[in-house]
């Protein structure tokens with residue numbers, strides 16, 4: 559549905575050119591909810607604004623629904639943009655217009671007649687749960703309701719793609735959840751492709767099918783959310799995952815372990831700090847099975863939690879395995895055979 563080919567974006571900065579995006583290639587399938595995550599300044603806003611050519615790239619091509627937007631005339635681009643709705647962090651509503659009036663605006667601009675506008679807007683307000691608020695003004699509704707107006711307005715032209723630029727960043731956690739639920743529902747019911755940018759892994763975890771990690775204008779990794787969460791390939795991803803899932807040990811525990819690992823062996827036993835991630839659900843008694851098989855190894859569970867990623871349990875444990883290195887290596891292989899992702903943490907800095 560969306561293809562980015564070799565997108566580079568340079569801006570003039572005070573100390574010379576800034577490369578906000580560097581050679582970005584990306585393909586987003588029809589009906590996907592695709593997330594782009596990155597730290598502040600990574601290039602996320604630039605990337606999402608490139609998708610509807612609000613920002614024209616210095617180099618590269620943007621193809622949406624088979625049309626190369628970068629090659630269109632201004633008129634054709636205006637028409638093509640009707641296929642792409644957008645919602646924003648600060649909602650961008652007109653305060654002088656009612657809820658109905660805000661949603662109706664793109665249709666009025668397109669020259670639609672009043673009766674047709676009503677027939678389009680009222681079901682949209684129903685869809686986003688704002689029928690009762692249709693005559694209110696933006697100052698008379700909550701932040702979550704404002705974003706619902708933004709969503710209804712973005713859907714007015716019946717787009718095939720919805721772009722979400724940090725749409726939940728200004729909202730509290732509960733409202734964020736309700737907006738994400740709504741996005742999920744319209745993705746499903748309207749078969750809409752959604753691309754969202756965010757700096758919050760929680761948002762990615764809650765709704766996205768796939769995710770791209772952007773840093774300093776480059777895509778570091780792309781993959782299904784579960785895969786990226788289970789096996790982040792880059793330090794930046796790990797740090798963005800942070801507390802969302804238990805890739806990082808709590809600092810106090812790290813400090814204690816550093817002392818303990820310093821004097822690493824007692825007799826034949828060595829301490830091995832392992833991170834175990836359960837990819838295939840946490841309902842298998844894999845750990846007790848391993849403990850029975852490898853009774854010579856002491857397993858000390860240091861830290862763990864169970865999260866849910868896309869409705870599936872996701873378990874992560876930090877375990878100190880103390881035993882002969884060859885036996886611990888065998889136990890690690892045993893766990894891997896049973897679908898557990900095992901990683902030895904060597905660096906406690």
Ligand SMILES: Nc1ncnc2c1ncn2[C@@H]1O[C@H](COP(=O)(O)OP(=O)(O)OP(=O)(O)O)[C@@H](O)[C@H]1O
Nearest residue numbers: 569570576578596597598599600601602603604605
């Ligand atoms: N119009 C512009 N002119 C000059 N520099 C720009 C422009 N837009 C973005 N930049 C620069 O490009 C880089 C990427 O910015 P961008 O806003 O895309 O990042 P971001 O990941 O969305 O960050 P944030 O989460 O803080 O909004 C930054 O260094 C920014 O200063």
